Amino acid sequence: MKFLDIREVCEKSGFTASALRYYEDAGLVQSVARRGLRRQYEPSTLKQLALIAMGRRAGFSLRDIRQILNKNGSPGLPRDTLHAKADELDAQIAELSALRDTLRHVADCPARSHFACERFQTLMRYAQRDVARH
């Protein structure tokens, strides 16, 4: 038995047991056995969980993440879909960059009201263009 107890999975992944159960209900991960009532997991589950954590932090929904996880292991379905998601991420990165620039400007600009500052306006226009593109 080289399975991991749910306790170990929690410790190593940073997720709570209840979150793991929730993910199991949602079809994101599977437990492969029980010891008594306790769920046992394959070690590879840790990597899946790492991917889930990454996706969550990137703002993906569990539904999105499930699609990505289903792809590998099972016959590869949505090559285009993945590229599309990557494109979404590129757009999001552009937006975040614009917002970051705006924040740094707001922090440093000496203008009385930022809404009166020329550079601020420019940043806003740029950011809005990004938003419009979705």
Added chain:
Amino acid sequence: MKFLDIREVCEKSGFTASALRYYEDAGLVQSVARRGLRRQYEPSTLKQLALIAMGRRAGFSLRDIRQILNKNGSPGLPRDTLHAKADELDAQIAELSALRDTLRHVADCPARSHFACERFQTLMRYAQRDVARH
């Protein structure tokens, strides 16, 4: 009276009237008058709303956005805070980039299971380092 009717604000900003009312309750924007019951807004509100839209799409909470909005107009409080938020954004951008690379790889890599692929592992390790840094 060069105030904008809520209808115009909705059309130009893309927010619904109910969302505007919600933002008002939450202290993000103010209406400056009424015509009958109808709220009237200053034109500058549109720019604030644009900033809100940008922040929302970047994943900020309304609470965060309110802090940023309060800064300008009122005596400048949190210069450091804004830079800190900008730093957060930089970190988030790094994560998103890592995830984007991972997705593109998953889409194109011919390996049977991605969890068995060397490059995938490397990407994951990189991504996890980012996560750990928060």
Added chain:
DNA sequence: TGTTGACCGCAAGCTGGCTTGAATTCGTAG
């Protein structure tokens, strides 16, 4: 052979960000 403490299932609750519904109030057009 107990007792303990971690996990179980299930249902209910919680937070954030709005939307929806019902009853009401106006400005405007006819």
Added chain:
DNA sequence: CTACGAATTCAAGCCAGCTTGCGGTCAACA
């Protein structure tokens, strides 16, 4: 003057993503 349509308040509802609480079960340790 009346009727219409759009906006109002307030409460309730909804969705995602979990957490919390309860009574129950079991492996392990004494």
